[in-house]
Amino acid sequence: MxxxxxxxxxxxxxxxxxxxxxxxxxxxxxxxxxxxxxxxxxxxxxxxxxxxxxxxxxxxxxxxxxxxxxxxxxxxxxxxxxxxxxxxxxxxxxxxxxxxxxxxxxxxxxxxxxxxxxxxxxxxxxxxxxxxxxxxxxxxxxxxxxxxxxxxxxxxxxxxxxxxxxxxxxxxxxxxxxxxxxxxxxxxxxxxxxxxxxxxxxxxxxxxxxxxxxxxxxxxxxxxxxxxxxxxxxxxxxxxxxxxxxxxxxxxxxxxxxxxxxxxxxxxxxxxxxxxxxxxxxxxxxxxxxxxxxxxxxxxxxxxxxxxxxxxxxxxxxxxxxxxxxxxxxxxxxxxNHKQYTEPEKIFADAMMALSSGIEPPVEFKAVFEAYLSDISINKKIELYEDNEFTKWLKDNISDKFFGKENNERIIIVTSFSDFAQIKPQIEKETDAEIVSIVDIPYLS
Ligand code: SF4
Ligand code: SF4
The missing domain is CATH 3.20.20 (TIM Barrel)
Incomplete structure (x- = not known):
């Protein structure tokens, strides 16, 4: 075997x-x-x-x-x-x-x-x-x-x-x-x-x-x-x-x-x-x-x-x-037994570590993140779940065109990735929107 x-x-x-x-x-x-x-x-x-x-x-x-x-x-x-x-x-x-x-x-x-x-x-x-x-x-x-x-x-x-x-x-x-x-x-x-x-x-x-x-x-x-x-x-x-x-x-x-x-x-x-x-x-x-x-x-x-x-x-x-x-x-x-990450995946992962530690992410991150969002958000709008520094950075730096609550088709992104498994059931009680952990964004399209 x-x-x-x-x-x-x-x-x-x-x-x-x-x-x-x-x-x-x-x-x-x-x-x-x-x-x-x-x-x-x-x-x-x-x-x-x-x-x-x-x-x-x-x-x-x-x-x-x-x-x-x-x-x-x-x-x-x-x-x-x-x-x-x-x-x-x-x-x-x-x-x-x-x-x-x-x-x-x-x-x-x-x-x-x-x-x-x-x-x-x-x-x-x-x-x-x-x-x-x-x-x-x-x-x-x-x-x-x-x-x-x-x-x-x-x-x-x-x-x-x-x-x-x-x-x-x-x-x-x-x-x-x-x-x-x-x-x-x-x-x-x-x-x-x-x-x-x-x-x-x-x-x-x-x-x-x-x-x-x-x-x-x-x-x-x-x-x-x-x-x-x-x-x-x-x-x-x-x-x-x-x-x-x-x-x-x-x-x-x-x-x-x-x-x-x-x-x-x-x-x-x-x-x-x-x-x-x-x-x-x-x-x-x-x-x-x-x-x-x-x-x-x-x-x-x-x-x-x-x-x-x-x-x-x-x-x-x-x-x-x-x-x-x-x-x-x-x-x-x-x-x-694994494939290594692509360069954008590495930049994205480094940004997760940086933003969750209150550090400025790599300069390429904005473009990488927006490219991933473009792939997954056709006819959908993104909503960020929590009010924290991580979320604030995304709101301040990522194009407004991806965000919005008005559309029925929504993806709710949770930035507190370590607690996602505990947070998700709570959000599910309030909405039938798709709920994702931010760390999974590169793999959703
Ligand atoms: S995080 Fe550092 S200490 Fe841990 S496995 Fe990687 S290189 Fe080794
Ligand atoms: S004293 Fe410490 S090092 Fe020695 S057997 Fe016990 S746990 Fe291991």
């Missing part, structure tokens, strides 16, 4: 609980350690069946690669497995980030039918110091081996932290003994700082030299893209890749200040109105370049290796951590 991944969705699982206390904890569990943090976990706001319907392959336009990661140990969220099973039943690929110690949850996955579990990828984070301290190394390796035997795809990933440096020789020996290969490496980063800097006290050249002995393409790619902002590039985050909060259903283009695309678990009948980040990535470097570039190809003009190179290892017995069908989907980028 030929699988084509339509979108990559990185999901935040609302769990802060963890049985470990790693010194470099990059996902925020540390906030809960001293008792000042948030609740241990938050139950999903919507029933899991509704969440799965919100993420259905019909609504997404095809099969998705869905990654699940908590702010603590992902498997400690009590509703996680139910959701995973529903997503797999719908045909999606599901990857889960875990510290590899919640055996009961892992065993639940091994008992799914073979085809379904072949669409599971486990990212076994290798927290060596904690595993050793808590006498859990044996259990951890048993879980990795059992996942491999059960036909799941996996990778083993160590954090290249300063605290692990003194243990490098020991860690290498353990990896060779247990797997016959070395683990991959990720670089810890200061997630909450503006510069998203490296979390190392070592000089960078020394840090890179020390860790390059693991020959991890994952580590190498992170270094290659670190510190390079994406302002000159058009990013399709919001169309091909996303960040989704499973607690609330808020689908965003990316992390931090990226725009909300839609609250997708409410009003699941409403199609998703995709809107790309375009030239508006505000981060000092791509937050997770290894997956957004190498798996999603979210910025297609940036060349990157295939994701499989960053995740796989071939074991001495010839078996591989990444198996089919993951081998296939990690060898083709999501962007290869």
């Amino acid at each position: 030929l699988y084509k991944i339509k979108r990559f969705i990185d999901c935040h699982v609302p769990v802060n609980l963890c049985n470990f206390q790693c010194d470099y904890c990059t996902v925020g569990q540390w906030r809960a350690i001293d008792g000042k943090g948030p609740e241990k976990y938050t139950l999903f706001k919507y029933p899991v069946e509704q969440m799965a319907a919100g993420l259905s392959k019909e609504r997404m336009g095809g099969i998705c690669s869905i990654n699940l990661c908590g702010n603590g140990e992902t498997f400690l969220h009590p509703q996680l497995l139910e959701l995973v099973e529903l997503l797999l039943k719908d045909g999606h690929f599901v990857s889960i980030v875990t510290n590899g110690t919640v055996t009961k949850s892992l065993e639940y996955l091994y008992n799914l039918d073979y085809e379904m579990r072949s669409r599971i990828f486990l990212k076994f984070s290798f927290h060596y110091i904690e595993l050793k301290k808590k006498n859990l190394l044996e259990k951890y390796f048993r879980n990795v081996h059992n996942a491999h035997k059960a036909g799941l795809s996996l990778t083993v990933e160590l954090v290249a932290s300063d605290s692990n440096v003194a243990l490098i020789d020991e860690i290498k020996q353990v990896c060779m003994k247990e797997f016959g290969v070395l683990c991959h490496l990720t670089d810890p980063r200061a997630n909450t700082t503006n510069d998203i800097r490296h979390l190392t006290e070592m000089p960078m050249d020394e840090h890179i030299k020390v860790w390059s002995q693991f020959e991890s393409a994952l580590f190498d790619y992170r270094q290659a893209t670190w510190g390079q902002n994406r302002k000159a590039h058009f990013c399709y985050g919001g169309v091909w890749s996303f960040n989704l909060d499973l607690g609330t259903g808020r689908l965003k283009q990316c992390y931090r200040d990226a725009k909300t695309v839609q609250y997708i678990f409410e009003n699941v009948e409403e199609p998703i109105h995709f809107v790309p980040r375009g030239h508006f990535c505000s981060l000092p470097h791509c937050f997770n370049s290894h997956v957004f570039d190498c798996h999603a190809g979210a910025v297609p003009d940036i060349k990157s290796p295939e994701y499989i190179e960053l995740r796989n290892r071939v074991l001495p017995d010839g078996t591989e951590w990444v198996k089919e069908p993951y081998k296939t989907i990690y060898s083709v980028k999501v962007c290869e």
Whole structure:
């Protein structure tokens, strides 16, 4: 069977609980350690069946690669497995980030039918110091081996932290003994700082030299893209890749200040109105370049290796951590399953980002927008729904000939695109006019 991944969705699982206390904890569990943090976990706001319907392959336009990661140990969220099973039943690929110690949850996955579990990828984070301290190394390796035997795809990933440096020789020996290969490496980063800097006290050249002995393409790619902002590039985050909060259903283009695309678990009948980040990535470097570039190809003009190179290892017995069908989907980028935008579509998308942020849009936008309106408004008049700065700019700059209420045939354009799915039912009660989100204008004619 030929699988084509339509979108990559990185999901935040609302769990802060963890049985470990790693010194470099990059996902925020540390906030809960001293008792000042948030609740241990938050139950999903919507029933899991509704969440799965919100993420259905019909609504997404095809099969998705869905990654699940908590702010603590992902498997400690009590509703996680139910959701995973529903997503797999719908045909999606599901990857889960875990510290590899919640055996009961892992065993639940091994008992799914073979085809379904072949669409599971486990990212076994290798927290060596904690595993050793808590006498859990044996259990951890048993879980990795059992996942491999059960036909799941996996990778083993160590954090290249300063605290692990003194243990490098020991860690290498353990990896060779247990797997016959070395683990991959990720670089810890200061997630909450503006510069998203490296979390190392070592000089960078020394840090890179020390860790390059693991020959991890994952580590190498992170270094290659670190510190390079994406302002000159058009990013399709919001169309091909996303960040989704499973607690609330808020689908965003990316992390931090990226725009909300839609609250997708409410009003699941409403199609998703995709809107790309375009030239508006505000981060000092791509937050997770290894997956957004190498798996999603979210910025297609940036060349990157295939994701499989960053995740796989071939074991001495010839078996591989990444198996089919993951081998296939990690060898083709999501962007290869899409057409890129035309120049007018890019200008339009950039204008959506600009106007929704109170910034002047590209100079070409007026002409582009009027051309789209000419295509769709023959015998129809446009009405703008809300009173906001976005609408004001359009009223002040777009030709009056497109606007009017007097004609029966009307198209009502909603400029608050993130809230369109909630606003539309309210307008529908008052009118039978066609109601559209502004982000869909280029695709209406
Ligand atoms: S296992 Fe993960 S979530 Fe738990 S403390 Fe370590 S890094 Fe943080
Ligand atoms: S370039 Fe990377 S960090 Fe920036 S918006 Fe795109 S996916 Fe997100």
